């Protein structure tokens with residue numbers, strides 16, 4: 001027997017639940033098919049358990065996509081303030097961490113509870129442990145074969161997310177489904193992910209694991225200021241995660257190790273003020289001590305400051321502001337926060353998120369080739385794209 005409804009949503013994550021709630025509250029009969037044993041697993045683990053649920057400064061410029069204009073329409077119609085209003089309606093206390101980044105005071109569980117309450121208000125039927133085996137188009141409607149039987153609907157929403165953190169339920173199913181209906185996939189790769197080092201770069205850094213410092217990381221014309229954390233395999237921290245989304249295999253990175261200083265002016269001042277001090281001692285005032293010692297032991301000749309000519313100090317300042325590094329790779333989907341690439345937006349309506357190839361088929365959230373920076377932007381895209389599709393399915 002085939003169980004019919006108006007809208008089937010594959011994937012009970014951020015975008016899928018938002019879409020289901022909006023459509024359900026419009027009176028549509030909606031069913032969510034989630035293959036994991038509970039919905040919203042990534043929401044639960046997000047923001048260190050406190051879910052960075054939006055960013056008040058969200059603009060289209062915070063997203064990577066082959067078509068940077070695609071995200072504009074949905075983001076303009078469902079803003080961070082719309083989600084904040086929902087959060088406040090549910091009595092969830094929150095705070096702003098870095099400028100614009102909003103986190104729950106208590107727990108990410110509250111965001112999942114909010115979404116479930118909104119779905120309940122729309123009489124959405126949520127099926128967990130419901131693995132989808134295949135989808136077929138029959139008499140103008142979508143028929144979905146699952147572990148819990150066969151379901152059919154006129155509208156099918158693909159909200160299966162990206163490939164990151166497979167143990168949380170990530171699959172490539174959405175991409176396979178998109179291909180089945182003639183959609184192109186922009187090649188996928190891990191984004192917002194720690195970078196790995198090898199060879200001399202690893203020798204220089206690996207035993208400094210645990211050291212952290214503010215840097216500005218740059219590559220491919222992009223610059224991100226923030227923390228860097230040395231790991232046993234390479235580099236992590238917000239600045240590295242951000243730049244990882246722009247980094248391509250084989251490319252180099254540049255690190256400004258003193259992003260809050262004019263290093264040349266500072267070194268010349270130090271030379272005037274402390275001519276007998278060794279460079280290594282002076283650098284340890286502005287860099288973590290172990291890192292300053294390592295740089296001087298392996299890469300920089302450390303002498304009393306009075307022994308340096310001005311041009312040597314200027315060259316040193318330049319080196320500290322543009323420290324070159326060539327990562328060997330990334331930690332991959334195992335630890336990545338997001339997946340870059342995905343369903344090509346060229347064949348999807350930016351207004352409704354409906355496929356231009358298969359009427360009634362919708363793609364929302366991270367499965368699309370739209371990926372946000374670190375800082376709450378990815379959830380804002382999930383809410384906005386989910387709400388846009390939920391309003392029309």
Ligand code: FDA
Pocket residue numbers: 010011012013014015016033034035036039040041042043045046047048051052053054130131132159160161162164165168169170171172173174336337338364365366367375376377378379380382
């Ligand atoms: P999402 O991944 O949320 O949901 C997809 C759902 O589809 C999952 O429930 C999955 O199990 C299900 N599914 C997959 N294949 C299926 C199939 N074949 N059948 C049925 N169901 C299927 N972003 C942010 O803005 N702020 C933050 O604080 C964080 N923090 C963060 C931490 C960590 C550790 C990660 C990994 C990611 C983040 N993110 C984030 C990113 C954010 O979690 C992500 O961008 C959104 O969850 C994407 O929402 P979607 O609904 O598109 O996918």
